[in-house]
Amino acid sequence: MRAAPASYSDGLAAGIVARFAGVKGGLLPALHEIQATFGFIPRAALKVIAKGFNITEAETYGVVTFYHDFRLDRPHGKHVLKLCRAEACQAVGANALAAHVKQKLGVDWGGTTADGEWTLEPVFCLGLCMIGPSAMIDGDVHGALDANAVDALVQR
Amino acid sequence: MKTMRARLPKDAASLALCADRVAAALIASAAKQGIDLQLARTGSRGMFWLEPMLEVETGEGWRAFGPLAPEDADAIFSGTSTKALGPIEEHPWLKRQTRLIFKRCGQIDPATPPEFAGLKRAHEIGPAVVLEEVTKSGLRGRGGAGFPAGIKWKGCADASAPQKYIVCNADEGDSGTFADRMLMEGDPFLLLEGMAIAGFATGATKGYIYIRSEYPHAIAAMQKAAAQFDALDIEIRVGAGSYVCGEETALLESLEGRRGQVRAKPPLPVHHGLFGAPTVINNVLTFASVPAILEHGAAFYTNLGMGRSRGTMPIQLAGDVKHGGLFETAFGLTLGEIVNDIGGGTWSGRPVRAVQVGGPLGAYFPPSLFDTPFDYEAFAARDGLIGHGGVVVFNDSVDMLAQARFAMEFCAIESCGKCTPCRIGSVRGQETIDKILRGQSVNDNLALLRDLCDTMKSGSLCALGGFVPYPVLSALNHFPQDFAR
Numbered sequence: 010m011r012a013a014p015a016s017y018s019d020g021l022a023a024g025i026v027a028r029f030a031g032v033k034g035g036l037l038p039a040l041h042e043i044q045a046t047f048g049f050i051p052r053a054a055l056k057v058i059a060k061g062f063n064i065t066e067a068e069t070y071g072v073v074t075f076y077h078d079f080r081l082d083r084p085h086g087k088h089v090l091k092l093c094r095a096e097a098c099q100a101v102g103a104n105a106l107a108a109h110v111k112q113k114l115g116v117d118w119g120g121t122t123a124d125g126e127w128t129l130e131p132v133f134c135l136g137l138c139m140i141g142p143s144a145m146i147d148g149d150v151h152g153a154l155d156a157n158a159v160d161a162l163v164q165r
Numbered sequence: 166m167k168t169m170r171a172r173l174p175k176d177a178a179s180l181a182l183c184a185d186r187v188a189a190a191l192i193a194s195a196a197k198q199g200i201d202l203q204l205a206r207t208g209s210r211g212m213f214w215l216e217p218m219l220e221v222e223t224g225e226g227w228r229a230f231g232p233l234a235p236e237d238a239d240a241i242f243s244g245t246s247t248k249a250l251g252p253i254e255e256h257p258w259l260k261r262q263t264r265l266i267f268k269r270c271g272q273i274d275p276a277t278p279p280e281f282a283g284l285k286r287a288h289e290i291g292p293a294v295v296l297e298e299v300t301k302s303g304l305r306g307r308g309g310a311g312f313p314a315g316i317k318w319k320g321c322a323d324a325s326a327p328q329k330y331i332v333c334n335a336d337e338g339d340s341g342t343f344a345d346r347m348l349m350e351g352d353p354f355l356l357l358e359g360m361a362i363a364g365f366a367t368g369a370t371k372g373y374i375y376i377r378s379e380y381p382h383a384i385a386a387m388q389k390a391a392a393q394f395d396a397l398d399i400e401i402r403v404g405a406g407s408y409v410c411g412e413e414t415a416l417l418e419s420l421e422g423r424r425g426q427v428r429a430k431p432p433l434p435v436h437h438g439l440f441g442a443p444t445v446i447n448n449v450l451t452f453a454s455v456p457a458i459l460e461h462g463a464a465f466y467t468n469l470g471m472g473r474s475r476g477t478m479p480i481q482l483a484g485d486v487k488h489g490g491l492f493e494t495a496f497g498l499t500l501g502e503i504v505n506d507i508g509g510g511t512w513s514g515r516p517v518r519a520v521q522v523g524g525p526l527g528a529y530f531p532p533s534l535f536d537t538p539f540d541y542e543a544f545a546a547r548d549g550l551i552g553h554g555g556v557v558v559f560n561d562s563v564d565m566l567a568q569a570r571f572a573m574e575f576c577a578i579e580s581c582g583k584c585t586p587c588r589i590g591s592v593r594g595q596e597t598i599d600k601i602l603r604g605q606s607v608n609d610n611l612a613l614l615r616d617l618c619d620t621m622k623s624g625s626l627c628a629l630g631g632f633v634p635y636p637v638l639s640a641l642n643h644f645p646q647d648f649a650r
Contacts, residue, residue, distance in 0.1 A: 033421075033440060034402075034420050034421045034422040034440070035422060036422030036423075037402065037403070037404075037405060037419065037420075037422055038402065038403070040405070041378075041403060041405070062422070071424055072422070072423060072424055075407065075424040075425060075426075075581075076404075076405035076406055076407050076425070077405070077406035077407060078378055078404075078405035078406035079405060095340030095341075095525065096340040096341060096484070096521055096525060096557050096568070096571070097340045097341040097483040097484045097555075097557045098340070099568075099571070100483075100484030100485045100557055100558060100559045100560070100563070101484060101485050101512070101513075132379060132406075133338065133340065133408060133525075133575065133578075133579075134337075134338060134339070134340045134342075134379065135177070135379050135380075136177060136178075136337060136342070136343035136345075136346040136379065136380060137177065137178050137181050137343070138340060138341045138342070138343055138481070138483030138484065138489075138555070138557065139178065139213040139214075139343070139481070139482060139483045139486070139489025139490055140178055140181060140182060140213055140216075140489065141483070141484070143181060145379070148381055149180075150177050150178075150180055150181040150382075151181050152178060152181035152182050153181075153182065
């Protein structure tokens with residue numbers, strides 16, 4: 010896992026943007042780096058990004074909100090649990106598992122627990138379709154999950 | 166001290182099954198027993214019901230053990246393991262395959278450049294003959310559309326422009342598919358070699374690989390390999406969770422730093438592709454098929470397969486299946502052979518009720534269609550598609566109305582929004598199925614759903630809205646009882 014998210018400043022964002030502004034098609038790599046640095050895409054960064062890439066703020070907003078990965082003004086919890094919702098995992102009980110996890114954490118898709126520990130996100134396929142149901146926690150992959158296994162993972 | 170050479174996978178699926186903990190236990194156990202264990206971490210052989218699977222070199226070749234848990238380590242070194250699988254090359258599941266793309270995967274260190282025999286021959290015979298060989302081989306795009314690779318490459322080669330690009334579509338978003346991921350994690354240089362051959366044949370001097378963000382291990386492996394590769398300048402780019410970016414023109418938009426919205430065709434990417442330049446865009450498996458074609462010649466490749474589907478296809482077995490994994494073979498096996506014979510039926514032991522072939526946009530086939538051969542045209546003739554080769558098995562507990570609804574829901578979530586049939590149709594489709602679920606004017610709504618599917622099929626700009634009728638209509642046609650209210 011990366012270090013704790015940095016707190017936002019225009020200067021820090023501008024520094025990241027400057028590294029990618031000269032790269033052909035550099036907007037997505039820049040957005041990934043901004044999100045990795047701050048934990049999400051702060052709304053204030055849109056202006057800085059737009060300026061650096063010489064595009065409008067509206068266009069920047071359009072790109073950020075198109076992609077599921079980018080969290081515009083939505084910080085996530087300390088940990089992110091991405092649970093696979095796709096067909097191969099459904100075939101081995103992913104829907105029931107998702108219902109269990111939602112109840113256990115007390116959140117719906119996209120929600121963060123009240124204590125700020127967990128954010129639950131859906132993911133459509135991790136390429137672990139032969140060992141489902143599968144999940145990714147902070148970048149680590151887990152397969153062959155059931156309710157007990159997930160409970161153990163979220164209680165650590 | 167006795168030396169022992171061994172290999173254990175570190176692909177994402179093996180890691181998800183705790184391969185790292187097994188590796189640590191093996192190293193500790195070997196040290197305790199005075200054995201110098203040289204443990205290489207490789208890709209997977211693709212037999213995931215046996216992962217984590219260890220291979221150990223012996224006087225009689227490599228012998229396998231699996232599926233392993235950390236506590237199995239001691240017994241392996243004392244020769245008392247109950248997880249012994251015998252000589253790996255003799256394993257019937259591997260022996261039945263024809264492995265061209267996955268020949269080395271699981272046996273080599275992914276971070277060490279191998280011999281590039283295909284690229285070497287390409288340089289010997291020259292670009293024109295390479296194009297001829299690829300065309301003659303009958304290789305078709307493995308991403309799903311099945312467009313002849315040679316014709317695409319020729320189109321790009323014939324275009325005159327100061328800059329051309331080779332783009333690899335590694336946005337493997339279809340549920341039930343993992344071949345691209347396995348290859349990138351287990352043999353990344355094969356993909357780079359295929360792209361370099363494409364660059365040589367077409368005159369393109371810059372390559373991009375667009376990998377989905379859900380594949381961090383593949384991204385890392387490709388970055389490591391690309392840094393050591395100099396036959397083509399290749400950059401790794403990471404997606405951002407959008408399924409539609411697997412559509413080639415949406416992928417190009419995304420690479421250019423925009424919303425991943427589909428472009429209307431023509432112009433085709435070979436004429437007006439990335440940054441407006443002539444571009445060859447192919448799937449991982451298409452590029453990875455090329456080195457073997459060059460090394461062994463087009464005739465060797467054409468001899469494999471059936472009809473207009475030549476060569477091999479890595480079939481990916483997933484869902485409720487006993488032997489889940491990757492099985493590379495020539496086209497032509499029947500769906501029944503794939504599911505029952507190779508897959509071993511369901512893992513749960515319940516009867517098979519439906520099999521979805523080709524990802525979320527593929528049709529659901531009932532066992533009565535198990536005589537369908539794995540071939541682009543044979544599946545199309547039965548209103549299905551083989552797509553990227555994913556086969557997802559469902560047991561008799563599946564509710565096909567729920568699956569049809571999910572197809573529409575998924576399309577609504579992932580639609581790029583550019584064309585109306587997909588953007589609005591998927592939402593209306595979901596609502597209409599909900600009405601059927603509630604028993605509201607069932608016959609009228611079934612007719613409406615079919616009509617909507619017809620509109621989406623003929624009116625959508627790309628395969629997302631255009632193909633989502635496949636799972637919906639196949640569910641309706643083959644499992645009508647699930648829609649009766």
